[in-house]
Amino acid sequence: MMAIYGPLKLILDVIFFIMIVHIIMSWLISFNVLNLRQPLVAQIWSGLNRLLEPIYTPIRRILPDTHPLDLAPLVVFIIVISLRDYILPTLLFG
Secondary structure (H helix, E strand, O other), rough: HHHHHHHHHHHHHHHHHHHHHHHHHHHHOOOOOOOOOHHHHHHHHHHHHHHHHHHHHHHHHOOOOOOOOOOOOHHHHHHHHHHHHHHHHHHHOO
């Protein structure tokens, strides 16, 4: 079971870390600490968006439209934490 659990947990940990970076970076951009006109910041932001949009898009279709507030990252964050910490260990180790 560790052959299955290890890689799945690693994938969920990487998604978790990328989401944390994306959330913090979005706050810093919103509060004008980071500027998207800087090439490095724009490249990192674009890369993070390209990685996470395929995950967020199906959730946005299900959730009601709360225009200024995007709840998709929060829902995905809760799903990733639930899978990583509760569901996956319970399924694999009983």
